[in-house]
Amino acid sequence: MERDKLFKTLKEKVKDEHLIKHMLATEAVMRAVAKRLGEDEEKWGIAGLLHDIDYEVTKEDPDKHSLIGAEWLKEMGLPDDVVYAVKVHNERHGLPRNSLLDKALYAVDPLTGFITAVALVMPDKKIATVKVKSLKKKFKDKSFAAGVSREQIRTCESELGIPLNEFFEIALKAMQEIAEDLGL
Numbered sequence: 001m002e003r004d005k006l007f008k009t010l011k012e013k014v015k016d017e018h019l020i021k022h023m024l025a026t027e028a029v030m031r032a033v034a035k036r037l038g039e040d041e042e043k044w045g046i047a048g049l050l051h052d053i054d055y056e057v058t059k060e061d062p063d064k065h066s067l068i069g070a071e072w073l074k075e076m077g078l079p080d081d082v083v084y085a086v087k088v089h090n091e092r093h094g095l096p097r098n099s100l101l102d103k104a105l106y107a108v109d110p111l112t113g114f115i116t117a118v119a120l121v122m123p124d125k126k127i128a129t130v131k132v133k134s135l136k137k138k139f140k141d142k143s144f145a146a147g148v149s150r151e152q153i154r155t156c157e158s159e160l161g162i163p164l165n166e167f168f169e170i171a172l173k174a175m176q177e178i179a180e181d182l183g184l
Contacts, residue, residue, distance in 0.1 A: 021182050023049050025112035025175050032174035033104045047082045066090035103159035110148045111171050117145040119184045127176050127184040135168045
């Protein structure tokens with residue numbers, strides 16, 4: 001699983017820069033969560049990086065999203081657990097989240113978009129000025145980033161054993177470390 005090679009493949013399949021930034025953010029947070037849980041940071045990062053690789057071709061048919069991506073990842077020779085985690089991050093398929101990897105990707109995916117949304121409403125539009133306190137406040141406001149599933153993010157507690165505040169801290173720090181790549 002050579003990250004640079006996989007990133008090159010990703011950029012061949014995905015042209016939308018915002019989507020690429022979302023996948024980079026998800027990679028960073030997945031690595032940080034893996035570290036917190038004592039899991040394989042490289043493997044978890046790759047799952048985060050590639051989780052939406054098929055989104056541009058499936059966005060009009062959400063029932064196919066992640067199924068096509070999982071097929072592509074299998075063809076690329078990625079491990080079965082990475083392929084499965086990518087497949088099950090789309091809850092429309094009704095597949096069980098079995099491993100910590102599955103559960104982490106499911107919880108992290110919407111959180112990266114939420115944190116980006118919070119950064120974009122900051123006066124300077126920089127993630128460096130976002131604080132956990134800001135995330136908590138905006139998280140309670142159901143009208144803010146209304147499309148973000150708070151329930152999905154909250155699975156960090158029940159499925160990963162990470163309290164929500166700590167999950168926010170881990171994710172925010174990971175995204176702040178790659179702020180330049182994210183344009184934030």
